[in-house]
Amino acid sequence: MSAVLHGLGRFGLHLLRAWLDRPDGGIDIVAIQDAHHSLASAAALLQQDAKVSFADCRIAAEDGALRLDLPGRQPLRLAYWHGPAAGSPWLGRADWWLECSGDFASGEAARAFLRGRTRRVIVSATCPGADQTLVFGYNHEHFDRRAAVLSYGSCTVNAFVPLAAWLHARYGVAEAEVGVIHNVPPHRLAGHPHPVRRPCTLQTEGPRLLPFLAAERFHVDYVLIPYTGPSLIDFRFELARPAAAAALLDALQAACSTGPLRGLYALEAGTPSTAALALRPESAVLSRPLARLHGRRLVLPAGFDNENSAVRYLDLLEAVAQRGG
Numbered sequence: 444m445s446a447v448l449h450g451l452g453r454f455g456l457h458l459l460r461a462w463l464d465r466p467d468g469g470i471d472i473v474a475i476q477d478a479h480h481s482l483a484s485a486a487a488l489l490q491q492d493a494k495v496s497f498a499d500c501r502i503a504a505e506d507g508a509l510r511l512d513l514p515g516r517q518p519l520r521l522a523y524w525h526g527p528a529a530g531s532p533w534l535g536r537a538d539w540w541l542e543c544s545g546d547f548a549s550g551e552a553a554r555a556f557l558r559g560r561t562r563r564v565i566v567s568a569t570c571p572g573a574d575q576t577l578v579f580g581y582n583h584e585h586f587d588r589r590a591a592v593l594s595y596g597s598c599t600v601n602a603f604v605p606l607a608a609w610l611h612a613r614y615g616v617a618e619a620e621v622g623v624i625h626n627v628p629p630h631r632l633a634g635h636p637h638p639v640r641r642p643c644t645l646q647t648e649g650p651r652l653l654p655f656l657a658a659e660r661f662h663v664d665y666v667l668i669p670y671t672g673p674s675l676i677d678f679r680f681e682l683a684r685p686a687a688a689a690a691l692l693d694a695l696q697a698a699c700s701t702g703p704l705r706g707l708y709a710l711e712a713g714t715p716s717t718a719a720l721a722l723r724p725e726s727a728v729l730s731r732p733l734a735r736l737h738g739r740r741l742v743l744p745a746g747f748d749n750e751n752s753a754v755r756y757l758d759l760l761e762a763v764a765q766r767g768g
Protein backbone atom coordinates (compact mmCIF):
# COMPACT_ATOMS: atom_id res chain seq x y z
CA MET A 444 0.00 0.00 0.00
CA SER A 445 1.74 3.22 -1.05
CA ALA A 446 1.50 5.98 1.54
CA VAL A 447 2.46 9.59 2.11
CA LEU A 448 3.52 10.48 5.65
CA HIS A 449 2.39 13.97 6.55
CA GLY A 450 4.01 15.31 9.72
CA LEU A 451 7.52 14.63 10.95
CA GLY A 452 6.90 15.67 14.56
CA ARG A 453 7.38 13.31 17.50
CA PHE A 454 4.72 10.91 16.28
CA GLY A 455 5.91 10.89 12.67
CA LEU A 456 9.51 10.33 13.73
CA HIS A 457 8.56 7.31 15.87
CA LEU A 458 6.40 6.01 13.03
CA LEU A 459 9.23 6.28 10.54
CA ARG A 460 11.53 4.32 12.86
CA ALA A 461 8.93 1.62 13.50
CA TRP A 462 8.22 1.32 9.79
CA LEU A 463 11.93 0.91 8.96
CA ASP A 464 12.06 -1.89 11.53
CA ARG A 465 9.21 -3.75 9.82
CA PRO A 466 10.04 -3.89 6.13
CA ASP A 467 7.53 -6.65 5.38
CA GLY A 468 4.38 -5.08 6.77
CA GLY A 469 2.83 -4.23 3.41
CA ILE A 470 3.16 -0.45 3.79
CA ASP A 471 5.29 1.47 1.33
CA ILE A 472 5.95 5.02 2.50
CA VAL A 473 6.92 6.78 -0.71
CA ALA A 474 6.99 10.40 0.46
CA ILE A 475 7.31 12.47 3.61
CA GLN A 476 6.13 16.00 3.97
CA ASP A 477 6.27 18.50 6.76
CA ALA A 478 5.32 22.14 7.06
CA HIS A 479 8.10 22.92 9.54
CA HIS A 480 11.14 20.82 8.64
CA SER A 481 13.02 21.48 5.42
CA LEU A 482 14.65 18.48 3.78
CA ALA A 483 17.99 19.44 5.37
CA SER A 484 16.48 19.87 8.82
CA ALA A 485 14.56 16.58 8.48
CA ALA A 486 17.85 14.81 7.65
CA ALA A 487 19.52 16.52 10.63
CA LEU A 488 16.62 15.53 12.89
CA LEU A 489 17.06 11.88 11.96
CA GLN A 490 20.79 12.10 12.55
CA GLN A 491 20.58 13.89 15.89
CA ASP A 492 17.33 13.13 17.68
CA ALA A 493 18.07 12.53 21.35
CA LYS A 494 15.60 9.64 21.62
CA VAL A 495 14.71 8.00 18.32
CA SER A 496 17.91 6.62 16.85
CA PHE A 497 18.60 6.13 13.16
CA ALA A 498 22.24 5.27 13.85
CA ASP A 499 21.93 2.10 11.77
CA CYS A 500 21.08 4.17 8.66
CA ARG A 501 23.24 6.32 6.45
CA ILE A 502 21.09 9.39 5.92
CA ALA A 503 21.44 11.87 3.10
CA ALA A 504 19.33 14.65 1.64
CA GLU A 505 19.59 14.37 -2.12
CA ASP A 506 17.55 15.59 -5.09
CA GLY A 507 14.43 16.39 -3.12
CA ALA A 508 14.45 13.10 -1.25
CA LEU A 509 15.58 11.59 2.02
CA ARG A 510 17.90 8.75 1.19
CA LEU A 511 18.18 6.07 3.85
CA ASP A 512 20.75 3.31 3.50
CA LEU A 513 20.21 0.41 5.84
CA PRO A 514 22.65 -2.48 5.98
CA GLY A 515 21.61 -5.38 3.78
CA ARG A 516 18.72 -3.47 2.18
CA GLN A 517 18.15 -1.58 -1.02
CA PRO A 518 18.61 2.18 -0.50
CA LEU A 519 15.30 3.87 0.27
CA ARG A 520 14.52 7.14 -1.45
CA LEU A 521 11.63 8.91 0.22
CA ALA A 522 10.48 11.95 -1.74
CA TYR A 523 10.35 14.98 0.53
CA TRP A 524 8.08 17.99 0.42
CA HIS A 525 8.55 20.98 2.72
CA GLY A 526 5.50 23.17 2.80
CA PRO A 527 1.82 23.30 3.58
CA ALA A 528 -0.13 20.15 2.86
CA ALA A 529 -2.51 22.02 0.56
CA GLY A 530 0.34 22.69 -1.89
CA SER A 531 1.86 19.23 -1.78
CA PRO A 532 2.82 17.63 -5.06
CA TRP A 533 1.90 14.33 -3.37
CA LEU A 534 -1.79 15.10 -3.08
CA GLY A 535 -3.71 12.23 -4.69
CA ARG A 536 -0.61 10.26 -5.67
CA ALA A 537 -0.48 7.46 -3.10
CA ASP A 538 -3.09 4.96 -1.88
CA TRP A 539 -3.05 6.32 1.66
CA TRP A 540 -2.45 9.63 3.35
CA LEU A 541 -0.96 9.16 6.83
CA GLU A 542 -2.13 12.26 8.65
CA CYS A 543 0.33 12.68 11.53
CA SER A 544 0.78 16.45 11.69
CA GLY A 545 -1.97 17.16 14.22
CA ASP A 546 -3.35 19.86 11.91
CA PHE A 547 -6.13 17.88 10.20
CA ALA A 548 -7.72 15.86 13.00
CA SER A 549 -11.33 16.14 11.93
CA GLY A 550 -13.26 14.16 9.36
CA GLU A 551 -13.98 17.31 7.40
CA ALA A 552 -10.33 18.44 7.29
CA ALA A 553 -8.99 14.97 6.53
CA ARG A 554 -11.42 14.44 3.65
CA ALA A 555 -9.57 17.16 1.70
CA PHE A 556 -6.82 14.60 1.07
CA LEU A 557 -9.16 12.09 -0.58
CA ARG A 558 -8.48 12.77 -4.19
CA GLY A 559 -6.86 11.13 -7.20
CA ARG A 560 -5.43 7.80 -6.19
CA THR A 561 -5.76 8.43 -2.44
CA ARG A 562 -8.65 6.41 -1.08
CA ARG A 563 -7.90 6.49 2.65
CA VAL A 564 -6.70 8.99 5.25
CA ILE A 565 -5.57 7.53 8.54
CA VAL A 566 -5.37 10.09 11.33
CA SER A 567 -2.91 9.71 14.20
CA ALA A 568 -5.32 11.24 16.69
CA THR A 569 -8.89 11.20 17.86
CA CYS A 570 -10.80 12.51 14.87
CA PRO A 571 -14.39 13.71 15.24
CA GLY A 572 -16.21 12.95 12.01
CA ALA A 573 -13.95 10.04 11.03
CA ASP A 574 -15.81 7.18 9.37
CA GLN A 575 -14.31 4.69 11.81
CA THR A 576 -12.13 4.74 14.91
CA LEU A 577 -10.18 1.51 15.01
CA VAL A 578 -8.18 0.66 18.11
CA PHE A 579 -5.71 -2.06 17.37
CA GLY A 580 -6.35 -5.08 19.60
CA TYR A 581 -9.91 -3.99 20.31
CA ASN A 582 -11.94 -3.43 17.14
CA HIS A 583 -9.46 -3.37 14.25
CA GLU A 584 -11.07 -6.50 12.82
CA HIS A 585 -14.20 -4.45 12.19
CA PHE A 586 -12.49 -2.41 9.50
CA ASP A 587 -15.06 -1.46 6.88
CA ARG A 588 -13.66 -0.92 3.39
CA ARG A 589 -16.19 1.86 2.82
CA ALA A 590 -14.51 3.93 5.57
CA ALA A 591 -12.33 6.55 3.92
CA VAL A 592 -11.21 8.46 7.02
CA LEU A 593 -9.94 6.30 9.84
CA SER A 594 -8.72 7.33 13.28
CA TYR A 595 -6.41 5.08 15.28
CA GLY A 596 -7.65 6.67 18.51
CA SER A 597 -4.89 8.32 20.50
CA CYS A 598 -2.11 7.30 22.86
CA THR A 599 -4.50 7.37 25.85
CA VAL A 600 -7.34 5.68 23.94
CA ASN A 601 -5.02 2.84 22.96
CA ALA A 602 -3.70 2.60 26.52
CA PHE A 603 -7.16 2.35 28.08
CA VAL A 604 -9.62 0.67 25.72
CA PRO A 605 -8.28 -2.89 25.24
CA LEU A 606 -7.49 -3.19 28.97
CA ALA A 607 -10.94 -1.96 30.01
CA ALA A 608 -12.60 -4.32 27.52
CA TRP A 609 -10.60 -7.27 28.82
CA LEU A 610 -11.44 -6.47 32.45
CA HIS A 611 -15.10 -5.98 31.63
CA ALA A 612 -15.33 -9.38 29.93
CA ARG A 613 -14.05 -11.07 33.10
CA TYR A 614 -15.17 -9.02 36.08
CA GLY A 615 -17.49 -6.35 34.74
CA VAL A 616 -16.47 -2.69 34.83
CA ALA A 617 -19.04 -0.55 36.62
CA GLU A 618 -17.02 2.65 36.41
CA ALA A 619 -13.51 3.81 35.61
CA GLU A 620 -11.12 6.70 36.04
CA VAL A 621 -7.85 7.44 34.30
CA GLY A 622 -5.14 9.80 35.53
CA VAL A 623 -2.61 10.92 32.94
CA ILE A 624 0.61 12.88 33.44
CA HIS A 625 1.63 13.66 29.88
CA ASN A 626 4.83 15.02 28.34
CA VAL A 627 5.16 17.73 25.69
CA PRO A 628 7.36 17.63 22.55
CA PRO A 629 10.72 19.34 23.13
CA HIS A 630 9.92 22.12 20.68
CA ARG A 631 6.75 22.99 22.61
CA LEU A 632 8.43 23.20 26.04
CA ALA A 633 8.74 26.98 25.95
CA GLY A 634 4.98 27.27 25.50
CA HIS A 635 4.32 25.02 28.50
CA PRO A 636 6.34 26.37 31.44
CA HIS A 637 3.95 24.97 34.09
CA PRO A 638 1.85 21.84 34.61
CA VAL A 639 -1.58 22.46 33.19
CA ARG A 640 -4.82 20.50 33.31
CA ARG A 641 -6.29 19.78 29.90
CA PRO A 642 -9.27 17.93 28.55
CA CYS A 643 -8.37 14.54 27.08
CA THR A 644 -10.16 13.07 24.08
CA LEU A 645 -10.28 9.72 25.92
CA GLN A 646 -13.04 11.30 28.02
CA THR A 647 -15.45 11.15 25.09
CA GLU A 648 -13.86 8.32 23.10
CA GLY A 649 -13.83 5.81 26.00
CA PRO A 650 -17.63 5.64 26.43
CA ARG A 651 -18.16 5.97 22.68
CA LEU A 652 -15.99 2.92 21.95
CA LEU A 653 -16.94 0.85 25.00
CA PRO A 654 -20.71 0.34 25.16
CA PHE A 655 -20.58 -0.87 28.77
CA LEU A 656 -18.98 2.35 30.02
CA ALA A 657 -21.52 5.06 30.83
CA ALA A 658 -20.19 8.58 30.25
CA GLU A 659 -21.22 9.67 33.76
CA ARG A 660 -19.27 6.75 35.23
CA PHE A 661 -15.99 7.57 33.53
CA HIS A 662 -13.55 10.36 34.22
CA VAL A 663 -10.12 11.32 32.91
CA ASP A 664 -7.77 13.67 34.76
CA TYR A 665 -5.11 14.81 32.32
CA VAL A 666 -2.15 17.00 33.22
CA LEU A 667 0.40 18.21 30.69
CA ILE A 668 3.79 18.83 32.30
CA PRO A 669 6.88 20.67 31.01
CA TYR A 670 8.94 17.52 30.49
CA THR A 671 9.78 15.50 27.38
CA GLY A 672 10.21 11.91 28.65
CA PRO A 673 7.73 9.03 28.80
CA SER A 674 4.45 9.64 30.60
CA LEU A 675 2.42 8.10 33.42
CA ILE A 676 -1.07 6.70 33.20
CA ASP A 677 -3.02 5.26 36.14
CA PHE A 678 -6.18 3.22 35.68
CA ARG A 679 -8.85 2.88 38.36
CA PHE A 680 -11.79 0.53 37.91
CA GLU A 681 -14.82 -0.25 40.02
CA LEU A 682 -15.48 -3.90 39.26
CA ALA A 683 -19.03 -5.20 39.03
CA ARG A 684 -18.15 -8.61 40.44
CA PRO A 685 -15.86 -9.57 43.32
CA ALA A 686 -12.36 -10.76 42.50
CA ALA A 687 -9.30 -11.96 44.38
CA ALA A 688 -6.29 -9.71 43.79
CA ALA A 689 -3.72 -12.44 43.12
CA ALA A 690 -6.00 -14.36 40.75
CA LEU A 691 -6.93 -11.20 38.86
CA LEU A 692 -3.31 -10.14 38.46
CA ASP A 693 -2.27 -13.67 37.44
CA ALA A 694 -4.98 -13.64 34.77
CA LEU A 695 -3.87 -10.20 33.62
CA GLN A 696 -0.27 -11.39 33.51
CA ALA A 697 -1.26 -14.36 31.35
CA ALA A 698 -3.30 -12.12 29.03
CA CYS A 699 -0.29 -9.81 28.60
CA SER A 700 2.19 -12.67 28.07
CA THR A 701 0.30 -15.09 25.87
CA GLY A 702 -3.30 -13.94 25.65
CA PRO A 703 -5.30 -11.23 23.91
CA LEU A 704 -3.32 -8.36 25.48
CA ARG A 705 0.00 -9.72 24.23
CA GLY A 706 2.13 -6.96 22.74
CA LEU A 707 -0.35 -4.33 23.90
CA TYR A 708 0.48 -4.34 27.61
CA ALA A 709 3.12 -5.61 29.99
CA LEU A 710 2.58 -6.32 33.68
CA GLU A 711 6.03 -5.89 35.17
CA ALA A 712 7.30 -7.61 38.31
CA GLY A 713 8.97 -4.32 39.27
CA THR A 714 8.23 -0.65 38.72
CA PRO A 715 10.18 0.66 35.74
CA SER A 716 11.52 4.20 35.97
CA THR A 717 9.91 6.58 33.52
CA ALA A 718 13.25 6.80 31.67
CA ALA A 719 13.19 3.01 31.21
CA LEU A 720 9.84 3.30 29.45
CA ALA A 721 11.40 5.15 26.49
CA LEU A 722 10.70 3.31 23.21
CA ARG A 723 8.71 0.58 24.92
CA PRO A 724 6.25 -0.64 22.28
CA GLU A 725 3.38 -1.50 24.66
CA SER A 726 0.42 0.86 24.94
CA ALA A 727 0.93 0.82 28.72
CA VAL A 728 3.42 -0.87 31.05
CA LEU A 729 1.70 -1.83 34.30
CA SER A 730 3.48 -2.36 37.59
CA ARG A 731 2.41 -5.40 39.60
CA PRO A 732 3.87 -4.15 42.93
CA LEU A 733 1.85 -0.93 42.60
CA ALA A 734 -1.38 -2.70 41.60
CA ARG A 735 -3.99 -2.99 44.33
CA LEU A 736 -7.55 -4.15 44.86
CA HIS A 737 -9.59 -2.66 47.73
CA GLY A 738 -12.98 -4.34 47.72
CA ARG A 739 -14.01 -3.93 44.10
CA ARG A 740 -11.77 -0.91 43.50
CA LEU A 741 -8.89 -1.95 41.24
CA VAL A 742 -5.96 0.44 40.81
CA LEU A 743 -3.43 -0.25 38.05
CA PRO A 744 -0.60 2.33 37.93
CA ALA A 745 1.31 2.34 34.65
CA GLY A 746 3.60 4.30 32.41
CA PHE A 747 3.82 4.62 28.64
CA ASP A 748 5.94 6.07 25.90
CA ASN A 749 3.03 8.01 24.48
CA GLU A 750 5.01 9.09 21.40
CA ASN A 751 5.77 5.47 20.62
CA SER A 752 2.05 4.86 20.32
CA ALA A 753 3.07 5.24 16.66
CA VAL A 754 3.78 1.49 16.90
CA ARG A 755 0.02 0.89 17.49
CA TYR A 756 -0.77 3.14 14.55
CA LEU A 757 1.57 1.02 12.41
CA ASP A 758 -0.07 -2.16 13.75
CA LEU A 759 -3.38 -0.74 12.56
CA LEU A 760 -2.00 0.24 9.15
CA GLU A 761 -0.72 -3.28 8.64
CA ALA A 762 -4.00 -4.82 9.78
CA VAL A 763 -5.98 -2.61 7.40
CA ALA A 764 -3.55 -3.39 4.55
CA GLN A 765 -4.03 -7.12 5.19
CA ARG A 766 -7.78 -6.61 4.87
CA GLY A 767 -7.36 -5.07 1.45
CA GLY A 768 -7.12 -1.48 2.77
Ligand SMILES: NC(=O)c1ccc[n+]([C@@H]2O[C@H](COP(=O)([O-])OP(=O)(O)OC[C@H]3O[C@@H](n4cnc5c(N)ncnc54)[C@H](O)[C@@H]3O)[C@@H](O)[C@H]2O)c1
Pocket residue numbers: 449450451452453454455477478479480543544545546548567568597598628630631749750751752753
Ligand atom coordinates in the same frame (compact mmCIF):
# COMPACT_ATOMS: atom_id res chain seq x y z
N1 LIG B 1 3.28 12.91 20.83
C1 LIG B 1 2.44 11.98 21.24
O1 LIG B 1 2.57 11.44 22.32
C2 LIG B 1 1.31 11.53 20.37
C3 LIG B 1 0.77 10.27 20.62
C4 LIG B 1 -0.31 9.86 19.85
C5 LIG B 1 -0.84 10.68 18.89
N2 LIG B 1 -0.27 11.92 18.69
C6 LIG B 1 -0.89 12.78 17.69
O2 LIG B 1 -0.04 12.89 16.56
C7 LIG B 1 -0.16 14.22 16.01
C8 LIG B 1 1.21 14.86 15.99
O3 LIG B 1 1.69 14.92 17.31
P1 LIG B 1 3.24 15.13 17.61
O4 LIG B 1 3.45 14.77 19.01
O5 LIG B 1 4.05 14.50 16.55
O6 LIG B 1 3.35 16.70 17.48
P2 LIG B 1 4.64 17.59 17.16
O7 LIG B 1 4.34 18.91 17.74
O8 LIG B 1 5.88 16.90 17.58
O9 LIG B 1 4.64 17.67 15.57
C9 LIG B 1 3.57 18.26 14.87
C10 LIG B 1 4.12 19.18 13.83
O10 LIG B 1 4.84 20.22 14.46
C11 LIG B 1 5.83 20.69 13.56
N3 LIG B 1 7.14 20.80 14.21
C12 LIG B 1 8.04 19.81 14.44
N4 LIG B 1 9.14 20.31 15.04
C13 LIG B 1 8.90 21.64 15.18
C14 LIG B 1 9.66 22.70 15.72
N5 LIG B 1 10.89 22.50 16.23
N6 LIG B 1 9.10 23.94 15.71
C15 LIG B 1 7.87 24.15 15.20
N7 LIG B 1 7.13 23.18 14.66
C16 LIG B 1 7.64 21.94 14.65
C17 LIG B 1 5.92 19.75 12.41
O11 LIG B 1 5.34 20.35 11.27
C18 LIG B 1 5.12 18.56 12.86
O12 LIG B 1 4.48 17.92 11.80
C19 LIG B 1 -1.16 14.96 16.89
O13 LIG B 1 -2.44 14.85 16.33
C20 LIG B 1 -1.12 14.19 18.19
O14 LIG B 1 -2.33 14.27 18.90
C21 LIG B 1 0.81 12.34 19.38
